[in-house]
Amino acid sequence: MHRIAVIPGDGIGPEVIEQALLVLDKVSSKFGVKFEYIFIDAGGCAIDKYGVPIREEDLELVKKCEATLLGAVGGPKWDGLPGNLRPEQALLKLRGGLKVYANLRPAVLYDELKDSSPLKKEIVDKGIDILVVRELIGGMYFGPKGREVKNGDEVAYDTEVYSKSEVRRIAKVAFEAARKRKKKVTSVDKANILESSRLWRETVEEVAKNYPDVELAHMYVDNASMQLVKDPSQFDVILTSNMFGDILSDEASMIVGSIGMLASASLGEGSVGLYEPIHGTAPDIAGQDLANPIATILSAAMMLRYSFEMEDAAKAIENAVKIALKEGYRTKDIYTENCKLVGTKQMGKIICENI
Amino acid sequence: MHRIAVIPGDGIGPEVIEQALLVLDKVSSKFGVKFEYIFIDAGGCAIDKYGVPIREEDLELVKKCEATLLGAVGGPKWDGLPGNLRPEQALLKLRGGLKVYANLRPAVLYDELKDSSPLKKEIVDKGIDILVVRELIGGMYFGPKGREVKNGDEVAYDTEVYSKSEVRRIAKVAFEAARKRKKKVTSVDKANILESSRLWRETVEEVAKNYPDVELAHMYVDNASMQLVKDPSQFDVILTSNMFGDILSDEASMIVGSIGMLASASLGEGSVGLYEPIHGTAPDIAGQDLANPIATILSAAMMLRYSFEMEDAAKAIENAVKIALKEGYRTKDIYTENCKLVGTKQMGKIICENI
Ligand SMILES: CC(C)[C@H](C(=O)O)[C@@H](O)C(=O)O
Ligand SMILES: CC(C)[C@H](C(=O)O)[C@@H](O)C(=O)O
Numbered sequence: 009m010h011r012i013a014v015i016p017g018d019g020i021g022p023e024v025i026e027q028a029l030l031v032l033d034k035v036s037s038k039f040g041v042k043f044e045y046i047f048i049d050a051g052g053c054a055i056d057k058y059g060v061p062i063r064e065e066d067l068e069l070v071k072k073c074e075a076t077l078l079g080a081v082g083g084p085k086w087d088g089l090p091g092n093l094r095p096e097q098a099l100l101k102l103r104g105g106l107k108v109y110a111n112l113r114p115a116v117l118y119d120e121l122k123d124s125s126p127l128k129k130e131i132v133d134k135g136i137d138i139l140v141v142r143e144l145i146g147g148m149y150f151g152p153k154g155r156e157v158k159n160g161d162e163v164a165y166d167t168e169v170y171s172k173s174e175v176r177r178i179a180k181v182a183f184e185a186a187r188k189r190k191k192k193v194t195s196v197d198k199a200n201i202l203e204s205s206r207l208w209r210e211t212v213e214e215v216a217k218n219y220p221d222v223e224l225a226h227m228y229v230d231n232a233s234m235q236l237v238k239d240p241s242q243f244d245v246i247l248t249s250n251m252f253g254d255i256l257s258d259e260a261s262m263i264v265g266s267i268g269m270l271a272s273a274s275l276g277e278g279s280v281g282l283y284e285p286i287h288g289t290a291p292d293i294a295g296q297d298l299a300n301p302i303a304t305i306l307s308a309a310m311m312l313r314y315s316f317e318m319e320d321a322a323k324a325i326e327n328a329v330k331i332a333l334k335e336g337y338r339t340k341d342i343y344t345e346n347c348k349l350v351g352t353k354q355m356g357k358i359i360c361e362n363i
Numbered sequence: 364m365h366r367i368a369v370i371p372g373d374g375i376g377p378e379v380i381e382q383a384l385l386v387l388d389k390v391s392s393k394f395g396v397k398f399e400y401i402f403i404d405a406g407g408c409a410i411d412k413y414g415v416p417i418r419e420e421d422l423e424l425v426k427k428c429e430a431t432l433l434g435a436v437g438g439p440k441w442d443g444l445p446g447n448l449r450p451e452q453a454l455l456k457l458r459g460g461l462k463v464y465a466n467l468r469p470a471v472l473y474d475e476l477k478d479s480s481p482l483k484k485e486i487v488d489k490g491i492d493i494l495v496v497r498e499l500i501g502g503m504y505f506g507p508k509g510r511e512v513k514n515g516d517e518v519a520y521d522t523e524v525y526s527k528s529e530v531r532r533i534a535k536v537a538f539e540a541a542r543k544r545k546k547k548v549t550s551v552d553k554a555n556i557l558e559s560s561r562l563w564r565e566t567v568e569e570v571a572k573n574y575p576d577v578e579l580a581h582m583y584v585d586n587a588s589m590q591l592v593k594d595p596s597q598f599d600v601i602l603t604s605n606m607f608g609d610i611l612s613d614e615a616s617m618i619v620g621s622i623g624m625l626a627s628a629s630l631g632e633g634s635v636g637l638y639e640p641i642h643g644t645a646p647d648i649a650g651q652d653l654a655n656p657i658a659t660i661l662s663a664a665m666m667l668r669y670s671f672e673m674e675d676a677a678k679a680i681e682n683a684v685k686i687a688l689k690e691g692y693r694t695k696d697i698y699t700e701n702c703k704l705v706g707t708k709q710m711g712k713i714i715c716e717n718i
Binding site: 082087091094096100125126127128129131148149151153154155158161162163164165166167168169170171172173198200201202203204206207208229230231233234237238251252254255256257258259261262263267 | 442455480482483486504510516517518520521524525526527528553555556557559560561562584585592593606610611612613614616618
């Protein structure tokens with residue numbers, strides 16, 4: 009029996025989580041394993057209910073679970089609130105509280121969805137299969153920040169800060185992952201300008217010594233943002249900081265043409281993990297049975313793989329998704345001519361049936 | 364008579380500058396104006412000659428000129444040097460020393476070069492004409508940075524810091540520019556996480572009140588990196604910080620398919636300006652008459668426009684470039700089937716003849 013903290017969140021969050029849970033139920037009966045779901049409010053809905061993005065007692069509850077499955081949090085409704093009262097604060101508290109320092113974001117181009125990529129056929133035909141390994145609990149997100157008045161001028165600051173030990177542990181994750189893939193790590197930084205990037209680069213070099221079988225390349229972040237569009241097939245594992253990873257993983261998700269398909273796992277020491285789709289709350293389509301549940305369903309698959317060591321079940325889900333796509337089922341975001349348009353619920357149902 | 368500091372720099376820098384100067388010579392005879400060129404060493408070549416990226420006395424010389432035309436600086440040869448001895452340091456010293464806080468980077472898709480864009484025809488057909496207005500002498504590039512040992516762990520940091528007055532002046536540049544264009548400013552930040560971004564957003568809102576005729580939108584940087592690929596036609600002026608601007612302007616330059624075509628102007632108060640192509644030193648093709656001189660030639664045109672108020676001459680250069688493209692002349696980087704392949708020098712010559 010596995011205890012899972014389930015955080016539906018805001019916007020389309022609850023709808024996509026619902027389908028992921030149905031998939032987990034199917035896995036449960038098929039693989040003879042039990043899941044207990046602990047539902048937690050976090051994000052905008054928690055602000056509305058309790059006045060805070062996540063209550064301390066709820067954070068403690070989450071920490072006691074084996075893994076967390078999250079939909080999405082945030083929305084324009086809460087955008088005007090001060091920094092510490094925003095829905096996103098719940099995400100930071102969860103990430104920091106669970107100490108999940110390694111955010112794994114696979115950006116894979118599905119053959120069936122090639123037409124949805126904004127890139128030209130020549131580029132896309134070379135294939136895209138990138139794993140972004142983003143540091144998740146350091147850098148500017150968590151460094152000292154504040155505001156002050158200096159000579160009558162208001163000043164605000166954030167600090168990008170990294171220690172060698174932080175870089176070392178995330179670099180290890182990237183190299184280990186690369187070993188199971190195409191054996192290439194591209195570490196992205198801005199070492200020509202940032203002191204923190206220089207420490208990053210040095211430390212990555214040190215870690216690389218233990219992985220002589222993995223090729224290491226360094227790339228400046230401005231160049232990386234170009235190369236992702238120019239020739240994404242050159243990348244295997246991209247290793248980068250929290251801030252740069254935020255930008256580049258979104259770019260990577262766009263070039264595969266289907267942010268509604270992309271899952272993520274955030275891992276710490278041991279088997280703890282936070283699993284969430286890469287997409288946001290999409291308030292404009294919330295509650296209309298239009299959202300694509302696949303990213304969340306694939307996040308659940310990642311949970312089975314990384315937190316519960318249920319590789320077979322994870323593969324069964326991934327396979328079921330592929331079959332649904334092959335059979336031509338598409339939610340609106342990935343719809344192209346001659347496919348079968350389905351809603352959130354039907355897509356979930358079809359995937360369940362394929363397991 | 365106008366005094367121009369000319370900084371050829373490293374790699375392909377000297378070759379592309381050579382062609383830009385020939386173009387300026389042609390403008391000189393055609394428009395009855397005299398240019399005096401003060402040649403300055405900066406970047407890797409200055410490190411090799413003098414042991415520093417730029418000598419203080421040379422920086423003083425540059426400051427005494429009316430405008431600066433720069434090729435490109437840097438290269439792998441100097442990558443191993445400590446931060447303050449890198450070629451890029453020359454750029455920072457020039458930008459900071461000249462106080463050019465507003466970096467204007469137009470990313471325009473030329474009809475003739477549509478095929479060079481990595482984006483699909485449907486997207487490109489909607490047109491791309493973006494002006495990135497990047498803050499250039501603040502943020503993480505210039506904020507406090509350093510290294511220290513904390514509890515036996517080495518730590519490095521950089522500070523993203525912005526004051527209201529800094530944001531105000533760059534925002535004004537963006538709104539003024541938008542007025543002369545499609546009247547839309549998209550301000551890019553990470554206000555859901557960064558305190559400096561919240562100050563940025565507030566201040567941009569304040570400035571916007573003076574420009575009721577200009578539409579203002581805010582966008583998170585991760586979303587902006589997606590939207591640039593998904594639908595670049597939605598952007599007119601992008602206003603952003605030094606770090607985010609570095610990343611997004613490179614991405615914007617790649618989607619128009621021709622980084623060898625893109626010029627930039629860095630402006631401060633009055634008519635002072637630093638003009639340089641967006642591309643780097645391209646050491647792999649340096650000295651082989653392969654580089655595209657157009658970005659530098661168009662940078663010279665921007666110099667005529669912004670520093671010398673020679674709009675007619677600027678237009679004459681831009682027109683000459685368009686004619687060369689229309690006639691099918693292409694350097695290798697923008698070559699497509701059935702065009703006429705030419706080298707750096709010949710491209711320069713053809714453009715001169717068209718003026
Ligand atoms: C919502 C936001 C705080 C978050 C981040 O910046 O990390 C999101 O963009 C993401 O990438 O998960
Ligand atoms: C060379 C580097 C320091 C520079 C920058 O980061 O500003 C370059 O990338 C640019 O955009 O002009």
